[in-house]
Amino acid sequence: MIDLRSDTATRPTPEMLAAMTAAELGDEQLREDPTVNELQRRAAELLGQEAALFLPTATMANQIALKILSRPGCLLIAQERTHIMIFEAGGPAIHSGLVMVGLQSENGRITPEQLRDVTSASEDVEPASVVVFENTHRSAGGRVWPLDELAASAAAARELGIAVHLDGARIMNAAAASGIPAADYGRLADSVTICFSKGLGCPLGAVLASSEERIERAWREKFLFGGAMRQAGVVAAAALYALDHNIERLAEDHARARRLAEGLAEAGLPVDPATAETNFVGIDVGPLGMDVPEARARIREQGVLVSVMRPGVLRAATYLGIEDEHVDRAREAIPRALGALVSA
Ligand SMILES: *Cc1c(COP(=O)(O)O)cnc(C)c1O
Numbered sequence: 001m002i003d004l005r006s007d008t009a010t011r012p013t014p015e016m017l018a019a020m021t022a023a024e025l026g027d028e029q030l031r032e033d034p035t036v037n038e039l040q041r042r043a044a045e046l047l048g049q050e051a052a053l054f055l056p057t058a059t060m061a062n063q064i065a066l067k068i069l070s071r072p073g074c075l076l077i078a079q080e081r082t083h084i085m086i087f088e089a090g091g092p093a094i095h096s097g098l099v100m101v102g103l104q105s106e107n108g109r110i111t112p113e114q115l116r117d118v119t120s121a122s123e124d125v126e127p128a129s130v131v132v133f134e135n136t137h138r139s140a141g142g143r144v145w146p147l148d149e150l151a152a153s154a155a156a157a158r159e160l161g162i163a164v165h166l167d168g169a170r171i172m173n174a175a176a177a178s179g180i181p182a183a184d185y186g187r188l189a190d191s192v193t194i195c196f197s198k199g200l201g202c203p204l205g206a207v208l209a210s211s212e213e214r215i216e217r218a219w220r221e222k223f224l225f226g227g228a229m230r231q232a233g234v235v236a237a238a239a240l241y242a243l244d245h246n247i248e249r250l251a252e253d254h255a256r257a258r259r260l261a262e263g264l265a266e267a268g269l270p271v272d273p274a275t276a277e278t279n280f281v282g283i284d285v286g287p288l289g290m291d292v293p294e295a296r297a298r299i300r301e302q303g304v305l306v307s308v309m310r311p312g313v314l315r316a317a318t319y320l321g322i323e324d325e326h327v328d329r330a331r332e333a334i335p336r337a338l339g340a341l342v343s344a
Contacts, residue, residue: 002330003305004304007317009319012202016202019238019240023234026231028229034233036233039207039243040054048181048182048186050215051214051215053208056204057205057206058195058197058206061194062084064225065193065210066095066132075098075099082108083167083169085100107140128162135167136277138309141315142170142173147184172200177254199279250278256318256327269288270285283306285312299314
């Protein structure tokens with residue numbers, strides 16, 4: 001089986017495991033783990049923020065960010081298919097008492113006009129307190145926000161008194177695809193999440209970066225959420241290894257995704273290679289006259305696993321561990337599974 005479901009399928013390499021074994025350790029809750037402290041220092045710099053906090057998951061990082069940026073009863077604004085809106089179990093409503101307002105957009109971005117519209121409609125009720133920008137945007141297909149558009153939306157949020165959280169779970173994919181340093185995106189936001197267990201290849205781990213003052217408050221939330229750990233340097237060492245060794249190679253994942261998208265499009269499948277900007281390929285099943293479960297089952301029968309990008313669209317992801325030969329095989333297997341049904 002070729003598993004193209006998700007870049008979370010990466011496994012730590014022997015070299016990463018060796019770095020974990022060699023890590024210097026201490027008690028992270030006492031802020032005495034030197035490896036965690038070093039990761040926090042480097043992640044803050046990488047993301048254009050003053051300070052950072054190591055956490056087990058990006059979901060926890062997002063939830064803590066919302067908590068420190070908002071007040072209960074206020075609005076959380078985000079594109080309707082961001083991770084925070086659909087994959088975090090209603091956490092913003094439960095943990096922070098936020099009213100979740102999802103905005104529509106095809107490419108995952110939110111415009112300054114959309115922000116102004118939603119806030120003018122709500123000012124008699126509760127003010128909006130936080131907006132989330134996701135870059136790259138998962139459900140839009142790993143699309144990258146152009147820096148100037150992100151800057152314009154962040155500036156509009158600031159004018160409206162709305163805090164900005166950047167869910168940069170895959171911010172390094174955005175940086176690799178655009179050639180723009182992650183810090184240039186990160187410093188537009190009040191807080192930034194990065195996830196180490198996706199394309200960066202770690203078994204787990206995430207960081208929340210923000211101002212010194214907010215990260216002090218985030219420490220308290222980390223205890224509250226049960227995310228304060230002990231010798232967490234054993235995991236932070238994997239993240240440090242990833243920062244040193246697994247960033248440049250993201251371009252390979254992107255090239256493979258593009259090559260897969262081009263192959264599928266050439267075979268007549270409804271795939272737009274131009275939207276494969278990073279490590280995801282979207283396959284629209286609508287024109288194939290079948291639904292998502294049927295399409296996935298057919299592809300599985302041909303030896304390839306794919307997942308769902310958004311309703312009606314399959315996702316194939318490339319990542320550390322997916323090589324050129326896997327892409328070659330998928331380029332044949334997926335059209336074989338679906339191709340016969342493409343209507344002209
Ligand atoms: C995966 C993901 C998360 C959550 O990461 P975990 O470490 O799995 O909790 C958050 N946001 C986005 C955009 C993601 O893709």
